[in-house]
Amino acid sequence: MKEYQSLSHTRWDCKYHVVFIPKKRKKRIFGVLRKHLGEIFRELAKHKEAQIVEGHLMGDHVHMCISIPPKQAVSNVVGYIKGKSAIAIARRFGGREQNFTGEVFWARGYFVSTVGLDETMVRTYIRNQEEEDERYDQMRLGL
Numbered sequence: 001m002k003e004y005q006s007l008s009h010t011r012w013d014c015k016y017h018v019v020f021i022p023k024k025r026k027k028r029i030f031g032v033l034r035k036h037l038g039e040i041f042r043e044l045a046k047h048k049e050a051q052i053v054e055g056h057l058m059g060d061h062v063h064m065c066i067s068i069p070p071k072q073a074v075s076n077v078v079g080y081i082k083g084k085s086a087i088a089i090a091r092r093f094g095g096r097e098q099n100f101t102g103e104v105f106w107a108r109g110y111f112v113s114t115v116g117l118d119e120t121m122v123r124t125y126i127r128n129q130e131e132e133d134e135r136y137d138q139m140r141l142g143l
Contacts, residue, residue, distance in 0.1 A: 007069060015053060015067045016074055017122050020082060020110035027059040028105075033093055037062075037085065044084050048077045054123045056130065063126045065115060074112055082106045 004011045022028045029037065034057050045052050045066060055064040068077050086105035115122050 005067070005069070007071065010070060012070050013067075014070055015065055015115035015119055017113045017115055017126070018064050018066055018074075018078055018110060019061055019112075020078070021061045021107045023104055023107050025060050025107070029057050029059055029062070033089065036092065037089075040085050040088050041081055044081045045077070047084075048072055048080055050077050054126050056126050058130060058133065063129055065119070065123055065126055078110055078112065082110070 004013050006012075037057055038052075038055060041055065041062075041064065042052050048068070049072060050066055050068045053065045053067050055062070057063075066077070068074055089105050
């Protein structure tokens with residue numbers, strides 16, 4: 001049986017597959033940054049009462065399966081995560097100590113789809129995305 005979450009007057013299970021990229025899709029998510037980004041995303045999601053169920057950081061994009069309560073708009077949660085993580089990246093890895101806004105790390109848009117009853121398939125896709133990309137690259141090189 002599927003487990004649902006609860007609010008005071010609501011039982012819910014709202015999960016979304018979200019993908020977003022760094023500005024100009026440069027391969028900027030690597031090394032130490034890659035290790036810390038997962039914990040930054042999880043902490044920021046908690047601030048909006050959301051939970052990252054599954055996630056994978058590629059060199060040039062982020063995949064996540066995120067559970068968001070129905071009282072929160074998906075666009076607000078994703079915008080919050082992208083905006084605050086860009087500031088955290090600038091502070092931790094860019095040497096910026098002061099409070100500031102307007103730091104640009106992520107591109108403006110993002111992809112989102114509801115997970116629904118295909119959650120297992122989406123979570124498997126996210127988990128295996130890197131291997132699939134490498135396999136595709138190897139096939140392309142062989143041509």
